[in-house]
Structure formats: C-alpha cells, structure tokens
Amino acid sequence: MTADFATVLWKEWKEIVMERSAGSTGSLRPLILIAVFGIFFPLRMGPERFFSAAGLLAPTFFSAIVITAVIADSFAGERERHTLETLLASRLSDRSILFGKIAACMAYGWLISISCILAGAITVNIMNWHGRILIFHDAASWLLLLLGPPLLGGVIATAGVLVSLHATTVRQAQQTFGRRVRGSVDWSDFWKQHAAHGLEGMVRADPPYLVPG
Amino acid sequence: MAEPAIRALGLTRTFSLVRALDDLSIEVPAGSVFGFLGPNGAGKTTTIRLLLGLIEPTSGSAQVLGFDTRTQGAEIRARAGALLEHSGLYERLSAEDNLRFYGRVAHMPKAQLDQRIQDLLTHLGLWDRRKEAVVKWSRGMKQKLAIARPLLHRPGLVFLDEPTAGLDPVAAANLRDDLAALAARQGATIFLTTHNMAEAEKLCSLVAVIRQGKLLAVGSPADLRSRGGGQRTEITGRGFSDAMLATLRQQADVSEALVENGRLVLVLKNGAGVAPLISLIVREGGEVQEVRSGQGSLEDVFLTLMEEEK
Numbered sequence: 001m002t003a004d005f006a007t008v009l010w011k012e013w014k015e016i017v018m019e020r021s022a023g024s025t026g027s028l029r030p031l032i033l034i035a036v037f038g039i040f041f042p043l044r045m046g047p048e049r050f051f052s053a054a055g056l057l058a059p060t061f062f063s064a065i066v067i068t069a070v071i072a073d074s075f076a077g078e079r080e081r082h083t084l085e086t087l088l089a090s091r092l093s094d095r096s097i098l099f100g101k102i103a104a105c106m107a108y109g110w111l112i113s114i115s116c117i118l119a120g121a122i123t124v125n126i127m128n129w130h131g132r133i134l135i136f137h138d139a140a141s142w143l144l145l146l147l148g149p150p151l152l153g154g155v156i157a158t159a160g161v162l163v164s165l166h167a168t169t170v171r172q173a174q175q176t177f178g179r180r181v182r183g184s185v186d187w188s189d190f191w192k193q194h195a196a197h198g199l200e201g202m203v204r205a206d207p208p209y210l211v212p213g
Numbered sequence: 214m215a216e217p218a219i220r221a222l223g224l225t226r227t228f229s230l231v232r233a234l235d236d237l238s239i240e241v242p243a244g245s246v247f248g249f250l251g252p253n254g255a256g257k258t259t260t261i262r263l264l265l266g267l268i269e270p271t272s273g274s275a276q277v278l279g280f281d282t283r284t285q286g287a288e289i290r291a292r293a294g295a296l297l298e299h300s301g302l303y304e305r306l307s308a309e310d311n312l313r314f315y316g317r318v319a320h321m322p323k324a325q326l327d328q329r330i331q332d333l334l335t336h337l338g339l340w341d342r343r344k345e346a347v348v349k350w351s352r353g354m355k356q357k358l359a360i361a362r363p364l365l366h367r368p369g370l371v372f373l374d375e376p377t378a379g380l381d382p383v384a385a386a387n388l389r390d391d392l393a394a395l396a397a398r399q400g401a402t403i404f405l406t407t408h409n410m411a412e413a414e415k416l417c418s419l420v421a422v423i424r425q426g427k428l429l430a431v432g433s434p435a436d437l438r439s440r441g442g443g444q445r446t447e448i449t450g451r452g453f454s455d456a457m458l459a460t461l462r463q464q465a466d467v468s469e470a471l472v473e474n475g476r477l478v479l480v481l482k483n484g485a486g487v488a489p490l491i492s493l494i495v496r497e498g499g500e501v502q503e504v505r506s507g508q509g510s511l512e513d514v515f516l517t518l519m520e521e522e523k
Contacts, residue, residue: 007317011303011310018305018346086301086362089265090318091291 004092008100009107016070016108030112033059033066038119047124053140059116060148064156067109071160072173074101080169102157109153117145216279218243218370218402219264223273226259226426233259235426236273241419246396246403248417248434250410250515256426257406258298261372264404265290278370294363295372300355301362304348308339308358311347312365319366326365333361336391352379360388364395370402371395377412385409389416410512420511422518429518437514445513446487448477448494449503457497464490480513 037059042050049055078084087097125134136142160177167173219241226234234256241247251257262268264277266286274281280288302311309330316326334340337357347355356379363371373392377385393416395401407413413420414434421431430437453472461470466485471478477499479490487506494501 003320004318007314010317011306011314014310015303015305081304082299083301083303085267085297085299086295089267089290089295089297089301090315091287091320092318093287 001093001096004096005100005103008092008097009103012074012101012104013107015073016104019070019073029069030066030115033062033112034115034119037062037116039123042120042123043127045124047128047134050120050124051134051136051141053138053144055120056117056141056144056148059120060113060144060152063112063116063149064109064152066112067105067153067156068160068174068177070108071105071157072164072167072170072177074105074161075164076167076170076173077164079167098161102154102161105157105160106150106153109157110149113149113153215243217241218245219247219275219277219404221260221264221273221275224260224263224270224275225272226256226263226268227271233426234263234270237423237426237428238273239421239428239431241402241404243402244396244400245418246392246405246416248413248420249404249406249423250408250413250420251406251423252408252519254425255423257423258374259426260423261295261297261374261404261406265293265295265372292368293370293372294366294368295374296359296363296376297372297374300359302347302355302359304355305346307344308334308347308350309343311358312362315362316365321366329365333365337361353381353384356380357384357388367399368401369399370404373403373405375406375408377407377409385412392416410510410515414511422515424519430514434511438511440514444481444485444506445510446479446481446490446504446506447473448479448491448501448505449475450477450494450499450501452499453477453494454498457494457499460493460497461490464493466490 041058042055045055075084078087088094121135128134136145159180160173163177163180164170164173167176217240219239221237221239224234224237225232237256237260249257249260259268263270264275264282266277266282266289269283274283276282277289278292280286282289303314306314312330312333313326316330321329330343331340334343337360339354339357339361342350342354347358350358356376360373360376363373376392377388380388389412392403392405396403405413405417418433419431420434420437422429422437430440432440458470458472458477461467461479466482467479467490468482469478469480477494479487481487481490487504491501491504
C-alpha cells in the first residue's frame with residue numbers, strides 16, 4: 001500500500017511539474033502568486049505585519065486556491081485522456097490511487113505556500129536589514145506556518161478530488177469545483193476582514209521588527 | 214491436462230437495455246495466442262473488462278489464471294498485462310517515465326526495471342527518444358510504447374485490444390513476431406482482439422468470432438476455414454462480363470462470383486469441382502489464362518459468418 005501510494009504520488013507530481021513547465025498559462029500562475037504574495041505584499045506590509053499570523057493568512061489561502069487548478073485534472077483529466085481505465089486495470093488499489101492523487105495536490109499547494117512565505121521573508125529581510133535576520137516570533141505564526149498549508153490544502157485537495165472523480169471532463173470538474181468553492185466562502189467578508197487589512201498594512205510604513213537575541 | 218488460462222461460462226453483461234455480451238462460454242489454453250474477432254461493438258472490449266474484473270457480469274462466471282473475476286479481480290490484474298481500447302499513456306511524461314511508472318506499479322526491482330526498459334525501448338527502436346514527452350511522438354511510436362507497457366513485467370497473461378492499429382506494415386509484422394516469440398519463450402497466454410484477419414491467421418492458434426455479444430464460432434484458423442469458408446478460385450483472364458457473373462451465380466456450386474482487381478473470384482461450396490465452371494466461362498466468351506484454387510481465407514469465413522447472422 002505504501003509503495004503503491006508513493007508510486008502514484010511520484011507519477012502525479014511528475015505530471016503536475018511537466019504540465020506547469022509546458023509553457024501554458026498554468027505555468028505562470030504560481031509565479032504570479034509568488035510575485036504578489038512573496039514580494040509585492042511583504043514589501044508593502046513591512047516586517048511587523050508580515051512576521052505575524054495575520055500576514056500568513058493570504059499566502060496560505062491563495063496558494064490553496066492554486067490547488068484547484070491542478071486538482072480538477074486528477075480523475076477527470078485521466079478519464080478525458082483515456083488513461084484512467086488502464087490505471088484501474090493495473091494492480092494498484094483504488095485507495096492508493098485516491099490518496100496518491102490527493103497527496104500530490106497537497107504537496108503542490110504546500111510548496112507554493114512555502115515559496116511565497118520564504119520569498120516574503122527574504123524580501124522583508126533585504127528591505128529591512130539591520131544586521132539581524134527577522135523571523136516569525138510567536139507560536140501562533142509558527143503553528144499557522146507549519147499546519148495551515150497542509151490542512152487547508154488537504155481539505156481543498158480532498159474536495160477537489162471528489163468533484164473530479166464524478167466529472168466527465170476537466171472543464172466540468174473545474175466549473176463544479178469553482179462553484180462550490182465560491183459558494184462556501186463569503187468573499188465579501190473575506191475581503192473586509194483580510195484583504196482590506198492587508199491593504200492597510202501596505203500603505204502604512206512599519207518600523208523594522210527585530211527578533212530579540 | 215493443464216488448467217486453461219481463461220475459462221468463461223455463460224458470461225453475460227447488459228448495460229441498461231443493451232446486451233453487450235450474451236452467454237459467452239470459452240476456454241483459452243495456457244500458453245496459446247487466442248484471437249477474439251468481431252466487428253465494432255461486438256462485445257470484445259466488454260469481454261476484456263469482464264475478464265480483468267473491472268466490471269461484473271450480469272450473469273455467468275469466469276476464471277482467469279485460476280481466480281474468479283467477480284471476487285479476485287485484484288489478483289488477476291496483478292498477474293496480467295493489458296493494453297485496452299486506448300493506449301493509456303501519460304503523454305506529458307517521457308517514454309521512460311511511462312514505463313518506469315508501470316514497472317513500479319508492478320513492484321519490479323529498480324535494476325531489473327532499468328534493464329527491461331532499455332531492452333524493450335531498444336528493441337522497438339525508441340531508446341534514443343526515451344526522454345521526450347510522448348505527446349510529441351507519432352501515432353505509430355505511441356502504439357509501440359503502449360504495447361511495451363503491458364509486456365514490461367513479463368506477465369503470464371496479456372490482453373491486447375487491437376494492438377497493431379496505427380502501426381505501419383513493417384512494425385506490425387515485427388510486433389506479430391514479438392508476440393509469437395513471447396508466447397513461445399515465456400509460455401505467456403495472449404488474448405488478442407483484432408479486425409485484421411491476416412494477423413489472426415498468422416498469430417493465433419485459436420480464434421473465436423463474436424457478433425452482437427454472441428459467440429458464433431471458435432476453433433483453430435484452419436478448422437474455421439475448412440468449416441465455413443468454402444473453396445476460393447481465382448481466374449486470371451479476359452472477358453468477364455456482368456452477364457457471365459450472373460450466370461455463374463445461378464450455378465448450384467457457386468456461393469459467390471465477383472471480379473476483383475481484374476480477376477474473376479469464385480467462392481465454391483465444399484467439394485464442388487472447378488472444371489465444369491471453366492467450360493461454362495469459355496462458352497460464355499471468357500478467356501482463361503490461369504486458374505488458382507485454394508481454401509477460403511479466415512476473412513472469407515468471418516464475412517460469411519457475419520452475413521449468416523444478419
């Protein structure tokens with residue numbers, strides 16, 4: 001089971017990487033996300049805001065959204081490209097196929113999250129360099145940093161795989177999943193609470209925050 | 214006597230109102246190349262899906278490699294290789310990665326897998342392009358790779374659904390040789406569906422003909438030819454008029470008379486003599502230069518069976 005799971009994960013990861021690097025518009029999406037949440041926002045937010053739990057919310061949430069671009073392809077894409085039946089005709093168990101696909105999408109979202117946060121940390125440090133490295137300083141931030149992307153990514157990946165499982169085409173899976181995500185998130189509230197907060201931070205000039213010690 | 218690789222008994226499968234497979238009973242001996250012939254929609258692919266345990270029969274049962282298809286599908290799939298209706302290749306991945314994935318699925322040790330990938334791709338003339346994404350390949354190259362995939366882990370039973378579709382004549386002939394060698398060398402059983410009667414005739418030790426889910430005939434190609442094809446006579450010459458064809462068709466011993474590539478082709482009933490017909494052709498103003506007689510081909514048998522069942 002573990003070997004089969006790892007095999008499916010390996011294949012899915014390769015497919016995601018190959019598709020993202022094939023020069024389609026999909027390959028730009030993670031780069032745009034890293035540029036916005038890893039450079040532009042941190043630059044405007046300043047160290048105090050960036051190195052806090054609130055500062056982690058946006059990259060965590062939006063990189064989880066990136067998963068939606070790849071998750072729709074998981075089963076519906078295989079069905080559309082006529083590879084699913086061959087996969088099912090192999091010795092792989094249904095469980096290892098399912099969990100391998102979910103894990104690959106989670107890993108992709110987690111990687112984007114970490115890339116955004118890492119790029120942000122580097123950007124903030126460069127712009128506010130005072131001889132000491134700035135890092136997250138409270139437990140809530142570290143908890144969110146470590147658990148936020150896999151948890152949120154896991155929920156989105158699982159929901160997306162289930163939608164993809166029942167869709168006949170990738171487009172249908174994307175539309176259905178998009179509708180459900182939009183339906184489950186109250187965007188007006190989200191913007192009021194988080195994005196507006198972020199904008200406020202962007203226009204405010206924060207003093208550099210130095211980690212004690 | 215050795216246990217057959219496949220034994221189906223009254224296998225039936227319906228989809229809503231359509232009976233895709235109707236009371237199929239066959240036995241495929243271990244180590245044989247079995248040809249499953251039939252027109253589009255005859256139930257060939259459904260049969261493969263049932264035998265792999267991918268779908269359940271509505272009624273009847275089947276045992277593959279000694280395992281019940283209804284309850285032990287996973288055991289069957291672990292021991293068989295299958296090229297289904299579509300190639301099943303991941304076109305974004307390279308040829309090497311496609312084979313590596315299915316080799317890992319089959320739990321092949323890495324060193325053995327590396328060697329096997331190299332052997333297969335070299336043999337198929339694809340080794341130099343193994344790192345390219347499959348999407349860039351021609352249809353024929355993809356088909357070769359698709360065939361290599363189920364053979365990778367040297368399974369005891371291989372299902373091949375139209376394996377030579379899309380291959381050029383040379384590649385198709387090479388594949389036929391490979392499959393014959395595989396069956397002979399490894400004792401593997403090959404279950405092959407095809408539209409290509411010449412292929413079935415060359416490759417298969419046993420063939421079954423299916424139409425609209427019903428088994429019409431089963432036996433060796435020679436057996437089927439002698440049973441249903443009749444005698445085929447080809448006459449080279451001139452002056453084969455429509456009136457002459459009509460006269461020939463009225464003769465009791467003649468099943469079919471037609472002109473093919475300038476030659477007069479007569480399909481005669483078993484035991485019929487050619488000489489009286491030659492006299493008739495000459496009397497009707499035809500000029501006969503050469504007469505060739507032989508047993509009808511498997512294609513003739515197939516077409517006759519299809520005609521009878523209409």
